[in-house]
Amino acid sequence: MSKTETTLTPRQIVKQLDQHIVGQADAKRAVAIAIRNRWRRQQLSDELRQEVSPKNILMIGSTGVGKTEIARRLAKLTNAPFIKVEATKYTEVGYYGRDVESMVRELLDNSIGIVREQQRETVKADAERRTNDRLVEMLCPAPTVSFPDDEASAEAKESLDRTREKMKAMLIAGDLEEREVDLTIEQKASPMMVGGMGVEQMDMDFQGMLEKIMPTNRAKKTLSVDRARTVIFEQECDKLLDADKLNQAAIELAENSGIIFLDEIDKVVAGEGKSADVSRQGVQRDLLPIVEGTSVQTKHGYVKTDHILFIAAGAFHRHQPSELMPELQGRFPIRVELNDLTQDDFVRILTEPTSSLTKQYQSLMATEGVTLLFTPDGIEELAAIAYSVNQTTMNIGARRLYTILERLLEELSFEAPDMSKGKLTVNEAYVKERLGAVAEDEDLSRYIL
Secondary structure, three states: OOOHHHOOOHHHHHHHHHOOOOOOHHHHHHHHHHHHHHHHHHOOOHHHHOOOOOOOEEEEOOOOOOHHHHHHHHHHHHOOOEEEEEHHHEOOOOOOOEOOOHHHHHHHHHHHHHHHHHHHHHHHHHHHHHHHHHHHHHHOOOOOOOOOOOHHHHHHHHHHHHHHHHHHHHHHHOOOOOOEEEEEEEEEOOOOEEOOEEHHHOOHHHHHHHHHHOOEEEEEEEEEHHHHHHHHHHHHHHHHOOHHHHHHHHHHHHHHHOEEEEEOHHHHOOOOOOOOHHHHHHHHHHHHHHHHOOEEEEOOEEEEOOOOEEEEEEOOOOOOHHHOOHHHHOOOOEEEEOOOOOHHHHHHHHHOOOOOHHHHHHHHHHOOOOEEEEOHHHHHHHHHHHHHHHHHOOOOOOHHHHHHHHHHOHHHHHHHHHOOOOEEEEOHHHHHHHHHHHHHOHHHHHHHO
16 A cells, blocks of 8 residues: 555545546546545455455546546556556457456556665665765776785775775766766566467466576676666665565555556447457456456466456447446446536646646747747637537547647747747637638548647
8 A cells, every 4th residue: 555545535636636637526536535445445454354345447438538647647646556458459368469467467567666666765875885886996996916915015905995985086976977987787588479479478487487597698888977877776776675575565565556447448348240249258258357356477476456446448439338248347336427528628628737738838848948828819719629620520539639739839849949039929810820721621630630
């Protein structure tokens, strides 16, 4: 259980999500409650805790309305392991595709990264000290012959020590960053395919054995001190960290705080009379034990999926959630419908989030010394065009704004380096001049916007 989850209430989680995502209050409340329920579960007795299952969520809504962003921001907010997978990439065993258990292995890899980053802080000071010592040794190596035990050699040793101390001081002060050193980098060979089978689909014991016998590639590279420091620091951290303890902590984090976002779940609903239906039904059948709770074998140990939070999402334009397998439906007790975006929503998306698109472009242009201003009527016109194009072509939600703004500011992006601290105001007239003709031509907008 991550520390952040133990402190945030549902109201606080929603407030944090509001800073990045416009609207969709029902979905925000649902995920906030699901996260709080994890904290509540941890307060129960051991016996009762094992009986409480996560309240998995099914999000229903068109593309670009915020389904993925809500899940991604939630994971970042709670520092929880998170992966997004598309259900259509999986097929039942015997059909070409990916093993559904691979999503749990990917989640564990994500969890290992989080735990490693946390534990690295505990060894950071020692790793930095060791890194500096190794760099000093490279910059000022000891003589290849040993000193005889006499007065002259004692003075030579003291001189070497003084030189190294000066070198270390210069190193810490950052005065030697451009110097070059020779560094040996080791990398374990890892075959991606064996006999046509992906490594992730092999038996984990066999995979582990295979990795142990694979040769280690050693390559000597000449790097600047600046670049070598990064490589050596990682090597020293690996030496100081206990791999077994790290992996066990990562497994516990994945089991209790992991979030798997299953996108396009509606596309594995089987229709009638289609050859792909056997595979689609098979995907649902294979997903069921993962969502219900099972143990998945990984090269780091078994991972139980009983308390991983699954958030499934789909547009459900052609099918209904009720067409999923009844057993799978039952594993997603919380269902929320996300609303299609209105023109007013587009205005808010362009202005309210802390990292809105308009603020991003303003910051990007500022790096060139160009001041970019968006007037209220310019924002309104952009929102109107985005809404109109979504209505007349394919509705891709807020993603439409990316294309429109890129088209709008294409010339500015090209000319900015030569403008010498120029200024551009994006008002209604400018938007109509740059986008009006394209937006009005439905056939043209299909290709350009």
